Amino acid sequence: MPPDNKDEKDPYAPTLPAAFYFTVSVNSSSSGPDSSFQEVSGIELTMEVDELREGGENRFVHQLPTGVKQKRLTLKRGVAPDSSPLVGWCKRTLEDGLSVQIELATVDVKLLDEKSNPLRGWSFTNAYPVRWEIDTFNSTKNEVALETIELAYQTVTRKDT
16 A cells, blocks of 8 residues: 555556666676776667558458567767777777678676666677768867667567666
């Protein structure tokens, strides 16, 4: 039963996590997360459908599932040094082109609570970099130099921890 006093918090109300406290790890590095990321986006699955109109039936269109499509995982952060494992992976994959075999990795994104405990997690398997962009340098603005890394992946699994 909720408390009578409106100033008290309901102990049974769910706690909604804040979206600004998270970690990103590549291949579950024993040294912990690679770097601080400003933004992670692209965690999205969409069921694709084919529309089928039935002859003589004009009230609706059948929507038949054809498969699940996912967006690319996008990571954004300040430009990191060459010592970063993620930078090394991007360099080997994108600078060497297809002259070397692409290294697939597992990328884990974890949403954390205020005590750094994981609340939710997403694991992206068989991921590899497909785009690496350095934002525009502009001498008239006082902004951090950012890099954006896009990863393609095979599957994503949500984990509530």
